[in-house]
Amino acid sequence: MLPTPIKDILTWEPGGQSCLVGGWVRTFRSNRFIHLNDGSNLAGIQIVVDFEAFPAELLQGIAPGACLRIQGKLQPSTGRGQAMEIHAEQIELMGKAESDINAPDFYPLQPKAHSLEFLREIAHLRFRTQTFGAIFRIRHAMTFAIHRFFNDRGFFNIHSPILTASDAEGAGEMFRVTTLAADNPPKTEDGKVDFSKDFFGKQAHLTVSGQLEAELAALALSKVYTFGPTFRAENSNTTRHLAEFWMIEPEVAFADLNDNMDLAEANLKYVLQYALDHCYEDLVFLNERWKKEEEGKKKEERSELDLLERIQFVLNEPFARISYEEAIQILEESPHQKKKKFQYPVKGWGTDLQSEHERYLVEKVFKRPVILTNYPKEIKAFYMRLNEDGRSVRAMDILFPGIGEMVGGSQREERLDFLQQRMAEMGIPESELYWYLDTRKFGTVPHSGYGLGFERLLLFVTGMGNIRDVIPFPRFPKGIAF
Ligand code: 4AD
Ligand code: MG
Secondary structure, three states, X not given: OOOOOHHHHOOOOOOOEEEEEEEEEEEEEOOOEEEEEOOOOOOOEEEEOOHHXXXXXXXXXXXXXXXXXXXXXXXXXXXXXXXXXXXEEEEEEEEOOEOXXXXXXXXXXXXXXXXXXXXXXXXXXXXXXXXXXXXXXXXXXXXXXXXXXXXHOOOEEOOOOOEEOOOOOOOOOOOEEOOOOOOOOOEOOOOOEOHHHOOOOOOEEEOOOOHHHHHHHHHHHOEEEEEEEEEOOOOOOOOOOOXXXXXXXXXXXXXXXXXXXXXXXXXXXXXXXXXHHHOHHHHHHHHHHHHHHHHOOOHHHOOOOOHHHHHHHHHHOOOEEEEHHHHHHHHHOOHHHHOOOOOOOOOOOOOOOOHHHHHHHHHHHHOOOEEEEEEEHHHOOOOEOEOOOOOEEEEEEEEEOOOEEEEEEEEEOOOHHHHHHHHHHOOOOHHHHHHHHHXXXXXXXXXXXXXXXXXXXXXXXXXOOOHHHOOOXXXXXXXXXX
């Protein structure tokens, strides 16, 4: 028989019912109280053991990290901190965990505070901590909420490929996929690696985005989205970049940039509300964590709102919507720029905004999420629709407090001749993207979409400071353990 999830048991009225639970020991106090957690919720449950009723050998095996299956009776608790507890009748020690610090196989997650850096080194075990249990329950809930949001609105989920022969952004920074021998690859006559001998008969990579494939599907199914892993080999060792991250990419036929912004704002608000409605216990726990972190910061760096207030605030306020041009003007005239406080000073039209600029706009000027639109074409991808001014494209980035860029999207260039011209200007050969151009030849239509970085969203919801802590097994430069 499978154990009953502790989360479900906690909804019962305690009155001596029999129950079977299974989970991992957090603590075992006074040879009497086991704090057992099965991951179904944050709190876990208290198990009360009458030590005279069990063999000493068994009791000795009950240590942090050990796995137990316990049959007992659910009773109201007289102790503080819980409404009910289980009085153990049968205890099975399923898996031991060594608690002797001098033993070679000592269980490293003893009940004390561990740094996130340390927990990252034991990412295979960190699921067992309260913090990571909370984070990964929230990650699940947000995944579900994303699918529900789009499903309820008549979108179809498309599985875009992970292996690709194209570079969607025209930007490089891809991971190569090959079966050629690294030490002695076949060569062509002019001494270059002969990729015609490779698995696919040509160069292949891991995808950086599912967008181009989503566009193909949108021009038939009208409303689609992808939600999958994407890979970027950029060497950015920051708290907001991963080499493998998950992205949500809707694509909508007939939608213009305004429709796109409306969808993205509704999308973000829906999933944030979902987190508040379904992950409250975990969010309250992470909020306490967040408040402690904030106390450790300098006064001027502290957030005015706590984690829950910040989520609520984003829900209540419409996002600010301004053009790139207005943003540049605001930044150039800002006291921050005048006092030379930006590491990269803003230098007029064409400046590629850095995260410090994005956060300044969001946190100091507008104090809410900001949607920036109509960027210079030079700093954006080839597929964005050119505006009548000939110099800007219908791009939109959504900037969030504490995060910077959360969403990047655009109205797409649906006019064949404009698209061909942009590709020529950017040196993208038509032969590589003939299939993409075909959609502009056959029944083209204005359409729009965006990419929402799932881990950036989780950073915002959980209040964690490092993106490596919201994905189970982070990949980053020189980091691919587990
Ligand atoms: O702005 P990006 O590069 O846009 C695209 O890839 C488009 N094809 C999306 C589209 O229009 N369908 O990436 C979109 C989002 C960013 O706003 C950011 O949230 C996230 O993906 N992102 C990353 N997240 C974690 N680590 C990285 N290295 C990321 N790069 C982008
Ligand atoms: Mg972007």
